[in-house]
Amino acid sequence: MALQVTDSLLARCRLGEIAAQRELFDATADDVQRIMSRLAFRRDEVDDLVQDVYLALWRSLASYRGESKFSSFVYGICLNVVRKHRRSWARFTRLRRSVQDEPSPATSTPLDHVADGDRSRAVTRALGRLSFKARTVLVLFEMEGLSGQEIASQLQIPEKTVWTRLHNARHAFRRYYKPE
Numbered sequence: 332m333a334l335q336v337t338d339s340l341l342a343r344c345r346l347g348e349i350a351a352q353r354e355l356f357d358a359t360a361d362d363v364q365r366i367m368s369r370l371a372f373r374r375d376e377v378d379d380l381v382q383d384v385y386l387a388l389w390r391s392l393a394s395y396r397g398e399s400k401f402s403s404f405v406y407g408i409c410l411n412v413v414r415k416h417r418r419s420w421a422r423f424t425r426l427r428r429s430v431q432d433e434p435s436p437a438t439s440t441p442l443d444h445v446a447d448g449d450r451s452r453a454v455t456r457a458l459g460r461l462s463f464k465a466r467t468v469l470v471l472f473e474m475e476g477l478s479g480q481e482i483a484s485q486l487q488i489p490e491k492t493v494w495t496r497l498h499n500a501r502h503a504f505r506r507y508y509k510p511e
Contacts, residue, residue, distance in 0.1 A: 369470045370413045383412045457507035465500035
């Protein structure tokens with residue numbers, strides 16, 4: 332994520348200036364949409380997750396002190412929104428199963444709408460088979476270009492754990508990736 336957000340824009344957003352908030356949204360929307368589409372499980376939930384990211388961003392903007400890159404701050408919000416959604420979805424699925432004997436829908440990542448073709452569908456299927464932890468590290472490192480140190484900071488785990496997860500995620504991805 333290569334966000335070009337100035338301190339003055341953030342200050343105007345903190346003051347509640349609508350034009351500044353629109354400018355911040357315009358500067359970050361493509362990146363947030365991309366990361367959420369890669370981390371989400373279903374294509375139809377991406378827009379709702381993006382909306383949740385911006386609601387959380389507006390609420391937490393005052394806590395951003397500028398000690399890290401703004402993109403890291405936004406990544407943290409994205410990850411928290413996805414984690415919260417996963418927990419909610421798991422509770423909903425358990426409740427639904429207890430109420431009716433119906434299989435849960437298949438989960439997959441929604442890269443289908445990002446790019447066309449067989450390769451994209453194969454990547455989507457392979458990412459969908461990875462655990463959330465493995466997918467998160469792989470997406471942040473390989474697709475979003477974060478360093479191991481940045482990922483460790485965002486996930487609040489040791490950097491060595493990032494490299495272990497990345498190694499295992501790459502291995503699993505190669506096993507699951509089967510182009511059509």
